[in-house]
Amino acid sequence: MVEILVVIAILTALAVMGVIVGLDTYSRQSFNSELNDAVALLQRARSQSINNIGGTPHGVCFDPTKCPDENILFKGADFATRDANFDIKIEKSPAVGYSNSEVVFEQLSGRALACAMPCTVSMSGIRDVNITINYEGRIDY
Numbered sequence: 001m002v003e004i005l006v007v008i009a010i011l012t013a014l015a016v017m018g019v020i021v022g023l024d025t026y027s028r029q030s031f032n033s034e035l036n037d038a039v040a041l042l043q044r045a046r047s048q049s050i051n052n053i054g055g056t057p058h059g060v061c062f063d064p065t066k067c068p069d070e071n072i073l074f075k076g077a078d079f080a081t082r083d084a085n086f087d088i089k090i091e092k093s094p095a096v097g098y099s100n101s102e103v104v105f106e107q108l109s110g111r112a113l114a115c116a117m118p119c120t121v122s123m124s125g126i127r128d129v130n131i132t133i134n135y136e137g138r139i140d141y
Contacts (some may be wrong), residue, residue: 027095033127034096035141038062038121039131041073041090042103042139049105050073054086059104062121066101068092078104096125106123110137 045058061072077080079102079107087095099122112133121131131141
């Protein structure tokens with residue numbers, strides 16, 4: 001009888017450890033997916049600006065007050081005056097917080113004029129990550 005209880009205790013301990021490791025792995029994967037989505041939106045906005053799609057600059061809104069539930073790739077000089085018909089929306093994970101409002105890339109050159117000092121999009125969740133955009137439009141993370 002004691003042997004059975006010991007085996008059950010060992011199996012329970014292993015199951016609990018497996019659940020904890022599984023949840024941690026899922027959290028890390030979810031955060032990395034959110035990071036990749038944010039960088040992909042920035043790269044796409046820069047690419048569309050360089051290729052002069054629609055003859056206007058393009059940018060990405062991360063601002064929790066302007067776009068609380070999603071990151072938005074927009075067409076226009078800024079988020080307030082954008083053409084909302086061309087918005088590309090990616091849902092935000094509620095477990096990840098963003099700081100910095102928006103990044104806009106200049107058409108043809110792909111420069112981020114507002115980023116004379118490098119702009120930083122900060123993500124916080126299971127870890128903190130900064131996505132840095134310099135004046136020339138380089139996206140570094």
